[in-house]
Amino acid sequence: MNSFNSYNKRLKKNQSPLLLSPGPVILATPIKKSLSQDMWHHRSFLFKKALRKISSDLKILFQTKQDVLILACTGTGAMEASLSNILSPKEEVLCVSAGKFGERWKEIALAFNLKPIVIEVPWGQAVSIKEIEKHLNNKNIKALLITACETSTATEQPIKEVAKLLKNYPDILLVVDAITGLGAMELKMDKWGIDVMIAGSQKTFWLPAGLAFICLSQKAWKKNLSSKLPKYYFDLNKERQAQQKGETAFSSSVSLIRALSVSLKLLKKKGLKNLIIRTETLKKACHIFCKFLGLELFSSKPANSLTALKVFSADSIKKNLERKHGIFIAGGQGQLKNKILRIGHLGPLTNKDFIRALKALGFELVKQKPDLFTKTKIKMALKKVEDILKPS
């Protein structure tokens, strides 16, 4: 029997596949139903009506009065659009690089002929405000680029404090990659004074990958008027004009946008505050499980959206979880390959799903290191988890 058949057979025997990555996430039934509907034309009345409603709902998640634009790309496309729409060649940007996605800010800046000044933060740590402040008297810096939740290290960055600091430097725009942060941690765009905020559909929006969201403050739109970097598909001004009329500038990703209207309905019903509380609760449960078993967290400022834990043979555990238990969790990226596992807390996960994943992880830990882990110890750890997450 080939390995794919044996994998399928095991899945049938056990339970359905479970996605516990920090994006993409499992899909709720109403979203799956929406994705299988007949096509609408993107200039139809029905689509316009749906897009108008979505535009107003997105403002609630972004906590803004500004337009939140929908782009047909993944999050990285919106990161690129953010720079190409507010900056001009050779302008200096301050990049906070605390992991794989912070590094991406620098890479995009270089690709667009900008001059990145990089604050290298040890992976797993949050940037120090004092370190940022040291650079801000440089009058050439036009924007500060930062990642709200650094997914590669499961670390939260102090966005509120950075925004407060930047109030003293009104010529510097604050650009926040909130791709795994939005809807999982506090991010108050207008109140805190964030100038550009970016999100992606496969994370807290409970959708497949393929849509990105970007919102600009009035200050950022003003800078857009003088921006000279090349833009065509990602011309946000053109996109804003179209979306204000209930259209997208080019052919719309109709199925995903229609599914977005369903996911926003679900998210609105839960409420932003409760969504954040839910990710915090899963984080707490995950941390208790790790602590009880003596597994060390990688981050010194752990994010709500996911947990990164240091484990021996991480890649082999990850592989067994997928092939034998049908559970996908992420491994380490770059310098963290085979050193950590990353368990996502996002999407419509039930308590039962989460406990199933931790149980399978426990099973694999016992198998790999029976001298360190016993079935009894795992059961006790799971009991602690169940005290927080009542199995439903």
Ligand SMILES: Cc1ncc(COP(=O)(O)O)c(C=O)c1O
């Ligand atoms: C924090 C962060 N930034 C950027 C990205 C890139 O997003 P995408 O893969 O949707 O382009 C990711 C994806 O995981 C992410 O977690």
